[in-house]
Amino acid sequence: MEKRIVVLPGDGIGKEVTKGAVEVLQAVGERFGHQFHFTYGSIGGEAIDTYGTPLPDETIQHCKDSDAVLLGAVGGPKWDTQPPHLRPERGLLKIRKELNLYANLRPTSYYDSLAENSPLKKEYIENVDLLFVRELTGGLYFGKPSERVERDGKEAVVDTLYYQKSEMERVIKLAFELAEKRDQKVTSVDKANVLESSRMWREVADEISRQFPNVELEHMLVDNAAMQLVTNPKRFDVIVTENMFGDILSDEASVLTGSLGMSASASLSEDGPSLYEPIHGSAPDIAGQNIANPLAAILSAAMMLRLSFGMQEEAKAVETAVNQVLDAGYRTKDIGRTVNNYVSTSEMINEVKAM
Amino acid sequence: MEKRIVVLPGDGIGKEVTKGAVEVLQAVGERFGHQFHFTYGSIGGEAIDTYGTPLPDETIQHCKDSDAVLLGAVGGPKWDTQPPHLRPERGLLKIRKELNLYANLRPTSYYDSLAENSPLKKEYIENVDLLFVRELTGGLYFGKPSERVERDGKEAVVDTLYYQKSEMERVIKLAFELAEKRDQKVTSVDKANVLESSRMWREVADEISRQFPNVELEHMLVDNAAMQLVTNPKRFDVIVTENMFGDILSDEASVLTGSLGMSASASLSEDGPSLYEPIHGSAPDIAGQNIANPLAAILSAAMMLRLSFGMQEEAKAVETAVNQVLDAGYRTKDIGRTVNNYVSTSEMINEVKAM
Ligand SMILES: CC(C)[C@H](C(=O)O)[C@@H](O)C(=O)O
Ligand SMILES: CC(C)[C@H](C(=O)O)[C@@H](O)C(=O)O
Numbered sequence: 001m002e003k004r005i006v007v008l009p010g011d012g013i014g015k016e017v018t019k020g021a022v023e024v025l026q027a028v029g030e031r032f033g034h035q036f037h038f039t040y041g042s043i044g045g046e047a048i049d050t051y052g053t054p055l056p057d058e059t060i061q062h063c064k065d066s067d068a069v070l071l072g073a074v075g076g077p078k079w080d081t082q083p084p085h086l087r088p089e090r091g092l093l094k095i096r097k098e099l100n101l102y103a104n105l106r107p108t109s110y111y112d113s114l115a116e117n118s119p120l121k122k123e124y125i126e127n128v129d130l131l132f133v134r135e136l137t138g139g140l141y142f143g144k145p146s147e148r149v150e151r152d153g154k155e156a157v158v159d160t161l162y163y164q165k166s167e168m169e170r171v172i173k174l175a176f177e178l179a180e181k182r183d184q185k186v187t188s189v190d191k192a193n194v195l196e197s198s199r200m201w202r203e204v205a206d207e208i209s210r211q212f213p214n215v216e217l218e219h220m221l222v223d224n225a226a227m228q229l230v231t232n233p234k235r236f237d238v239i240v241t242e243n244m245f246g247d248i249l250s251d252e253a254s255v256l257t258g259s260l261g262m263s264a265s266a267s268l269s270e271d272g273p274s275l276y277e278p279i280h281g282s283a284p285d286i287a288g289q290n291i292a293n294p295l296a297a298i299l300s301a302a303m304m305l306r307l308s309f310g311m312q313e314e315a316k317a318v319e320t321a322v323n324q325v326l327d328a329g330y331r332t333k334d335i336g337r338t339v340n341n342y343v344s345t346s347e348m349i350n351e352v353k354a355m
Numbered sequence: 356m357e358k359r360i361v362v363l364p365g366d367g368i369g370k371e372v373t374k375g376a377v378e379v380l381q382a383v384g385e386r387f388g389h390q391f392h393f394t395y396g397s398i399g400g401e402a403i404d405t406y407g408t409p410l411p412d413e414t415i416q417h418c419k420d421s422d423a424v425l426l427g428a429v430g431g432p433k434w435d436t437q438p439p440h441l442r443p444e445r446g447l448l449k450i451r452k453e454l455n456l457y458a459n460l461r462p463t464s465y466y467d468s469l470a471e472n473s474p475l476k477k478e479y480i481e482n483v484d485l486l487f488v489r490e491l492t493g494g495l496y497f498g499k500p501s502e503r504v505e506r507d508g509k510e511a512v513v514d515t516l517y518y519q520k521s522e523m524e525r526v527i528k529l530a531f532e533l534a535e536k537r538d539q540k541v542t543s544v545d546k547a548n549v550l551e552s553s554r555m556w557r558e559v560a561d562e563i564s565r566q567f568p569n570v571e572l573e574h575m576l577v578d579n580a581a582m583q584l585v586t587n588p589k590r591f592d593v594i595v596t597e598n599m600f601g602d603i604l605s606d607e608a609s610v611l612t613g614s615l616g617m618s619a620s621a622s623l624s625e626d627g628p629s630l631y632e633p634i635h636g637s638a639p640d641i642a643g644q645n646i647a648n649p650l651a652a653i654l655s656a657a658m659m660l661r662l663s664f665g666m667q668e669e670a671k672a673v674e675t676a677v678n679q680v681l682d683a684g685y686r687t688k689d690i691g692r693t694v695n696n697y698v699s700t701s702e703m704i705n706e707v708k709a710m
Contacts, residue, residue: 089548119479119586140516146551155520157555161495165510191599193444196501200512226607227615230585231474244546248603252581260582 002035003309006066006273008059010044011088012282013292014072020294020349021070021301024321027353028305028314039066043095044074044088044282054091060098064272068308069099070301071277076284096136101267101275103171104134104246105178105303108233108253111262113326116338118258120230125257130236131182132253133175134246136267138167139197141243163197163242168204170270175240176212182237185216189225189241189249201242222249229253254279261293261334262322264300266307274308276300290344293332295322298352321355357390358664361421361628363414365399366443367637368647369427375649375704376425376656379676382708383660383669394421398450399429399443399637409446415453419627423663424454425656426632431639451491456622456630458526459489459601460533460658463588463608466617468681471693473613475585480612485591486537487608488530489601491622493522494552496598518552518597523559525625530595531567537592540571544580544596544604556597577604584608609634616689617677619654621662629663631655645699648687650677653707676710 007022009015022038029036041059048054063069074088084090095101110128118125143160150156172188179186188205190198202219209217220228222245228235229249233256241249254263263279278296286292299322306315330351333342343351362377364370377393384391396414403409409429418424429443439445450456465483473480498515505511527543534541543560545553557574564572575583577600583590584604588611596604609618618634633651641647654677661670685706688697698706
């Protein structure tokens with residue numbers, strides 16, 4: 001097969017980790033006889049510096065013409081004092097809208113070799129395998145009005161949580177489809193005892209669930225979910241929720257097994273190329289030192305192989321290689337709580353390629 | 356001193372645990388020479404059953420005429436299928452508005468004797484001592500519109516996150532005042548990279564912090580806070596945030612040290628009696644069995660003594676009694692992971708009174 005991949009390294013360690021993902025994809029291409037064409041685009045802080053905007057139109061067009069997008073990370077203290085429209089994160093929010101990336105998938109997996117890095121006791125996390133499906137283009141993130149107002153002569157402010165029913169339907173449906181291939185359980189998270197949008201969300205989840213008689217649906221309040229992720233993460237299979245709840249809870253979930261540096265994500269488009277990125281940020285404090293962990297970016301590339309290109313075997317090969325490298329004891333600093341010698345970013349990349 | 360306390364037992368185990376708090380307050384009154392007058396009011400599911408509303412006007416007036424309110428818990432499956440305005444939680448939301456309970460205080464404390472019950476490794480939670488200050492009468496909980504809408508011929512829904520600047524000011528100011536008497540550190544949690552309300556929140560926090568030169572202020576994004584509560588809870592002293600973020604994060608915090616059954620809260624009023632309640636719910640599954648843990652309600656009573664009545668010594672006496680009972684090995688079932696013999700609710704109450 002032949003595939004065009006746009007790489008958006010972004011800021012900080014984004015460049016170093018996407019380099020790892022690209023090299024591993026190249027190795028996969030050679031081994032399985034695929035041609036991956038890589039081209040590069042600009043986003044985030046470096047785009048602000050070069051083009052005066054966090055997401056140039058050329059980048060958008062470039063991505064739309066591709067088969068999949070690989071993103072590093074954006075942001076850094078350099079741009080933290082900019083006005084909102086000139087902040088690196090704006091590039092991220094805009095690309096989600098432009099590419100119609102309606103569903104953010106974040107698996108939380110258990111690695112026995114990394115359990116030592118977890119704040120949780122081993123018996124609480126052993127074999128945890130949960131998948132967050134976060135709605136990514138609606139809710140408080142994009143609702144209007146979002147502005148300062150004056151009411152009764154008083155300074156005030158308003159943000160808006162807005163959803164079309166169809167936006168709920170497509171992401172909840174996806175969650176059920178994914179659960180069908182996993183442990184047949186969907187936990188739909190909302191705040192139906194307070195929010196009208198959550199009451200609609202719950203109705204939609206009930207409706208969709210009728211199309212999936214073999215998948216169990218449970219509703220859970222967001223505050224309860226925040227507790228149960230800590231007290232009993234094993235009880236979850238697929239968790240689906242709206243944008244802001246998903247932002248908070250999926251980050252909480254990502255640290256449970258001690259493998260934040262290993263956490264990959266996929267942002268699926270309804271009608272165009274999807275986007276893959278590690279969950280971690282641009283980590284300006286360690287950028288350029290060749291010590292960042294490239295595994296989350298590499299595992300994001302594996303998600304790309306599986307979800308955008310339908311290459312199951314190839315994806316599995318990458319995941320197996322990562323597991324073997326960990327089992328062999330290789331650790332970058334962030335996951336090296338129990339070892340004395342860390343490997344560098346480039347050493348880690350080479351080890352994965354060699355497996 | 357003479358004080359009028361209104362008790363709202365509510366539903367499920369609410370009755371059993373408030374009974375414990377009342378008996379302990381009576382014992383304190385005898386020992387320290389105070390007169391506490393207890394009267395009872397109706398709220399939640401039992402109010403729906405008796406009066407057809409989750410918060411009768413008599414209850415509101417009754418509370419307004421008191422010096423402090425002690426609440427048990429509300430809710431249960433019996434009322435889960437009711438329309439929104441006939442749900443027990445509505446009583447809770449309404450009493451917050453009616454009594455102007457603008458700030459919800461939730462301490463998370465470490466009990467060495469309970470560390471075994473925690474999902475977290477001991478080294479992560481040892482001596483954790485953090486205090487959540489959650490804004491309680493604004494934001495998404497009360498903003499209008501909150502309704503179904505049709506836009507461009509499509510079914511949709513909207514909720515509104517609305518804040519007056521003055522609502523932010525009073526709760527953030529309180530957080531600084533509390534931090535002054537603790538470890539002089541305030542973490543203000545927001546989502547300033549997305550929400551306009553969060554950008555105002557951040558400005559207000561910066562403004563208020565100038566009045567407290569000896570208190571350190573840090574800003575933290577809500578998703579990062581959800582992670583750091585798990586990975587490094589010891590780094591926090593006072594955490595202040597808006598209503599919905601506070602709901603989610605304070606529940607997450609409440610399970611960290613393994614002592615949810617011990618978690619008390621105070622909801623402070625700007626201009627009238629404040630309200631005290633355990634964090635746990637009405638637990639219908641164990642109601643009436645005399646096995647619920649009364650310590651969260653008892654510790655809520657201690658907060659009442661300190662914060663509403665200025666009775667420092669009396670509050671300390673209750674807290675010390677609770678610690679001694681735990682050190683002596685008494686456990687109700689929920690905190691008894693490491694013991695073989697549980698005590699009942701009433702035995703636990705008697706032990707605290709006897710100390
Ligand atoms: C950077 C920020 C706008 C973004 C979000 O809130 O969606 C990030 O936290 C994420 O989860 O990808
Ligand atoms: C019952 C519910 C409305 C309430 C809230 O969300 O405030 C509860 O979760 C709480 O935290 O007291």
